[in-house]
């Protein structure tokens with residue numbers, strides 16, 4: 001049997017054909033997420049049909065379609081509840097109906113960071129574990145949590161998902177969520193240009209260098225000894241570490257898995273964060289392991305198979 005997993009990223013949409021925990025085939029297309037989800041659905045539909053055709057998969061070999069979505073999702077009804085600058089029309093769209101109409105298949109939708117967590121838990125760095133936290137540091141910062149072998153959802157579907165909005169500095173920069181001083185506002189790619197512009201200790205020369213405005217460039221420059229890049233990269237790693245200490249105190253995991261674009265520099269980031277968190281987290285019995293994502297960009301798509309069968313209270317299809 002096969003499952004289709006869609007990952008609605010802010011920049012790219014990824015669609016994977018999954019079978020027995022493997023990605024059989026994948027399609028990637030530009031997202032144009034600010035233009036909304038409705039405008040994107042015909043392209044997604046074509047891409048899915050193309051994937052099925054290419055791989056000679058018949059409709060009766062499919063268990064369903066899942067969508068990893070960058071917002072808060074009502075997983076009981078597979079509907080977006082709240083968005084934040086990406087696919088802002090999604091709350092109005094009946095995706096279950098869209099899926100039924102086009103393929104007569106079950107549909108399941110969840111928050112993207114939570115689905116990435118499920119992917120890593122079932123097929124990646126968290127395999128076989130009962131307690132884990134995943135932190136995805138990309139354009140924004142997302143998290144997902146598994147406690148005692150269960151994915152965390154909560155009353156309003158947001159438990160474990162809002163780790164990017166844990167407050168680091170209550171007097172800090174205004175965040176896109178409306179709060180101030182969130183992890184995301186102080187240390188994500190989305191805010192990086194603002195962080196550099198407003199930083200009181202960075203040199204004017206550094207501020208004017210447009211080519212240094214991605215985390216990868218900043219980490220590369222830091223490794224050559226550039227003082228500004230060193231200061232900035234250490235501050236961001238300190239913020240990520242502070243966030244991880246809070247996740248450890250809140251959720252008591254066996255491991256913390258870090259994913260997202262910044263892990264291109266994992267050889268610098270992982271040792272730094274391990275040392276910092278090792279010193280600061282209150283774990284009297286055993287240190288929490290901090291590891292890199294194994295599945296990388298595929299984590300949310302890989303969750304498709306597990307989620308369509310086990311998604312929280314899923315839908316009428318789960319027990320069918």
Ligand SMILES: [Zn+2]
Nearest residue numbers: 165175177182
């Ligand atoms: Zn926030």
